[in-house]
Amino acid sequence: MLLSPELLKKLAALTLRSNKRGSGVRVGERRSQRRGQSQEFADHRPYVPGDDLRFLDWHLYGRLDTLWVKLFEEEDDRVVQVLLDCSTSMEGEKLDYARQVAASLAFVALGHNDRVTVAGLTDAVASYAPPRRGRSASNIVFDTIEAVNPGGKSDPGKALASFPRQRGTGIALLFTDFLYPEGPDAALRNLVARGNEVHAFHIVAPAELRPAVDGDLVLVDAESGEELAISVDEATLDRYETTVHAWAEEMEITCRRLGVGYTRVLTSTPLEEFIFKDLRRVGVVGR
Amino acid sequence: MSFLFPAGFLLSALALPIAAMYFLRIRRRRVRVPSLMLWHAMQRSERLASPFDRFRKHLLLLLQLLLLAVLVLALTRPYLQTEAAAFRSIVLVVDTSASMGAVDEKPTRLGAAREKAAEILGDLGPSDEVMLIEAGPRTEVRVPFTRDEAQVENALSGLEVTEAEGGLREGLQLGLSLARSRPDVEVVVLSDGAGEDLSSLPTGGAKVTYLRIGKKDDNAGILALDLRRSPVSELDRQLFVTVEHYGNESVDATVEVYLDDELVGLRNERLTARAPVSMVFDVDGSRSGVLRVELDVPGDLLPADDTAYAVLGAVSARKVVLVGGDALTARVLRADPRVDLKLASPASATPASLAGADAILFGAAVPEGMDGLNYAVLSSKHGGPAELGDPIDLPRILGWQRTHPVLRFVDLNGVTIARAASVGNTAGLAPIVDGDAGPLILAGERQGGRVVQLAFDPFQSDLPMRVAWPVMILNTVGWLTEETAGASDALLLPAGAPYFRKITGAGDNVTVRGPKGDAGATVSDGTLRVVETDHVGVYRVKGGGVDVSFAANLLSEKESRIAPLAALSLGEDTEAAAQASVVSGRRELWRPLLAIGLFLLLLEWLAWNRRATA
Incomplete structure (x- = not known):
C-alpha cells in the first residue's frame, strides 16, 4: 500500500495547479484553448451559413436584427x-x-x-x-x-x-x-x-x-x-x-x-x- | 660533517618499497555509491585547489620517507670533527668533597658534575678510553682506563658527595701520574676548585681541562668548634664556636646549641663578609650527651658546614695507679682532688690489671706489654720503652720544652742530677728535657698510648726537693689522662679522617654506628680503625670492651669558601682556565637525529590516527 487511507482522504481536497490551459480531447474540468459546447459563455461571432442554428442568439437578433452565433468555452x-x-x-x-x-x-x-x-x-x-x-x-x-x-x-x-x-x-x-x-x-x-x-x-x-x-x-x-x-x-x-x-x-x-x-x-x-x-x-x- | 658508516646510505633504497606499499595498498574497502559523477567533479575541483592540499593528501608518505631519511642518516653515524685527535684517552677527576654538595647547581654541584661527565662520555668515539678518579677525602680510581662507557656511567651514578675536606690535589696528582702511561691524554677536572693550591703540581705535559662547577659564593659555615674545661669551675665546660660568612654582603645568623635536642644556647650575630666571629657557650659539666651546634643563615648554599657536633662526657675523677713509688709522689697525687689514686704493688701490676686506669705511674719495674696504655716511668731504674745504656755522671740540663704540657710551669734551672742513663733507641719518644750527654726526660705517643720516661733517678737529684717536682708529676698525670678523663670524651675529628682506638676485648663484635648508618670498622693488632667518617655527625663505637662516641665535623675553611675558582693554577706555570664543556673531540650526531626520528614517528602516528578516526 503506497499511501494510507488517511493521506488519501486529505489528498482528495487538493488540486493540481497549472499555469497553462490544457488542450485535451475530452470535455474535462479545466478550460481548453478551444471554444466548445460547454455551459460557460465565451463570445459571439457573426453567423455564417452552415452554423448550428441552436447556437444563434435570438435575443441579440431581436435587438440588433443581425444574426450572431454564441460561442461557449469548451471544458477540457x-x-x-x-x-x-x-x-x-x-x-x-x-x-x-x-x-x-x-x-x-x-x-x-x-x-x-x-x-x-x-x-x-x-x-x-x-x-x-x-x-x-x-x-x-x-x-x-x-x-x-x-x-x-x-x-x-x-x-x-x-x-x-x-x-x-x-x-x-x-x-x-x-x-x-x-x-x-x-x-x-x-x-x-x-x-x-x-x-x-x-x-x-x-x-x-x-x-x-x-x-x-x-x-x-x-x-x-x-x-x-x-x-x-x-x-x-x-x-x-x-x-x-x-x-x-x-x-x-x-x-x-x-x-x-x-x-x-x-x-x-x-x-x-x-x-x-x-x-x-x-x-x-x-x-x-x-x- | 663526516660519516663513520657511509654504507648506511644504501638503506635509502628502502624508500622505494615504502612508496610502493603506500601506493599499492590493496586493503581498500569497496563502497557502492549511486554515481561517481560527483566524486569525479570533486576531484577536478581538487586539482585546481592549492598545492598544499595535494601535499596534505600524501602527508603520511612524506612523513614516512622523512623518518626513513633521518634513520638512515643516523645509521651512517655522522659527526662533526673538531680539534681533537682521532684517538683520545680521558681521565675524569671528579671532586666529591663537601663543597660539591652546594646547591647553587641543581640538584647539587656533584649532580652538575655528573651531567657534564655524561656529556663527555656521549662525545667519545668507539676507540676512546676513559678513566674515572674520585677526589674526595680519599682518592680512589673508580674505573681504570676502559672503553666501556656504561661501566663509567654506573660508577658516576655511584659517586656520592661527602661532608669532608677533599683531596683534589691528590686526585689530580694520581690522574696526571696515570696519564703518563698513555700518549695524548687529557685530564678533565670536574670541580669547583675548592681553594686547592696546585701550583706545585707538575702536569708532565698532559693537557688539563678544568670544567668549573658552581656559580655562587653565598655560604656561611662553622669554622671551629672546641670543648674545654671552664676556667672558672673544674666541673663545667665551655664550648667555643667560630663562624664565618664568605659571601659579599652581611647576613644575620643564628647559632643554636642543643644538648640532646634541648636548646642550651642561642646567639644572634650579624656576620660581615669574611670576618670570623667567635662565641663561647657555657655548658653544665654534670650533664653528658651530644652537643649539636646549628648555624642558620638565610640563602646558605652549603648545608654540610652548618651543623657541628661534640660529645660531652660527664666530668669524672681520673683513675691513677701508682705502682711502687715513693711517699712523696703519692702525697702529691693525693693532694689533687681530680685524681682517684690507687696504690699497687709491683707484683700485682700486670697490663691486664692496669688496663682500667687512666694513667699509671711506675715507681717500680715496668712490666712487658704496656703498649696502648698511658704511663710514666719515674726512674731510670725501672726500664721503659726507650733503651737506656751506660750511666752518665753529673749530666747538665741544657734546655727543656717549656711549652710541652708536662713541663708547663716547671723550672729546671739549677737542678742537679748525680747520675743519669744514656739513651740509645728512643722507641719513638721525643726528648723534652735535654742534657749535655743526651735526653733526660722523654715523652710521646706509642701505639695509642702516651708515655713519659725519665732517664735518671729523681732521688739521685735534687728535683724532688724543688717545687718543680709536684708540678711536673701533676702535669704528667694531666697530659697522660687528657684524652680519657672527661674532656677526652669530646673528641673531635675532622670528617673523613680515620679514627683509631686501642681496644681490649675481641674485635669481631665491634660496631660503629654513624650518622648514615653503619660505618665500617676494622680491628687489627688490638687497634680499631674507623675509616668511613665522611659525614658530619656522631659515631658510636660499641663492643670490644669499649663504648665510646666521637664526633666528625667539617670545620674546613677550604670547603666553606665555596666560590668556584676561575682557573686552576698548576705547576710549570700552566693554568687550566674554566671551560663550560670539553670542546675538543668528535661530536656524533646520531642521538639528536634519533630524537628527531622519534618526533617524526609521533607525528606520523598522529596523522594516521587523525585520518583513521576522521
Missing part, C-alpha cells in the same frame, strides 16, 4: 505524465520516496478527471501505463507506480525520445536524482518541446550530501560499475559536500532556464509535510 481534460527515473542510482530510499510523491500527485490529478499516464525511465522507457481517468483508475495507477523497479543506466533524454506522444498537452512530473552522466538538458528540452508544463522533483538522500565513509576506499559506481580509488578524510568530505551543493544549484538553474519547475526534496522530509506545505508553497498543488 489534461494529461498528467508521471515520469519516474528508475535507473540504478535511484535504488532504495530515493525511489521509494519518489513513488510516494508520484502516487500522491497522480491521485490528486485523477480526482479532477485528469488523464494520468505513468512511465519508468532509464536509458529507455522501462515501463509504461497508458492514460487513465477517474478515481476508479487510482488503484491501477498505484499498481503501475509500485511496479516501477530500479535497474539500468540513467539517460532520460534518450528514453524520452522513444516515449509515446500524448494527445494534447498537460503536465509532466519528473521524479529524478539528476545523476545523468549526459546532463539533464536533453530530457528537459524534450518534455518542454511537447508543450508540457514540466515540473522536476529532485530527490536527494541525506547520505548523498555527506557520505558516511572514510579511509582508503574503492568507490564503485552503482550504474556503470566504474571504480575509483580514493582516500577519504574530513577534508575530502567537506569538499564533496561543497561540490554536491554547487551541482544541485546548477541543476536548479538549468531547470529555471528551460522554464521547468524545480523542487528539491530530501528523502528524510516527512511526506505529508512535503506535499501539504512545501508543494503548496511553491504552487504545485492547491485547494
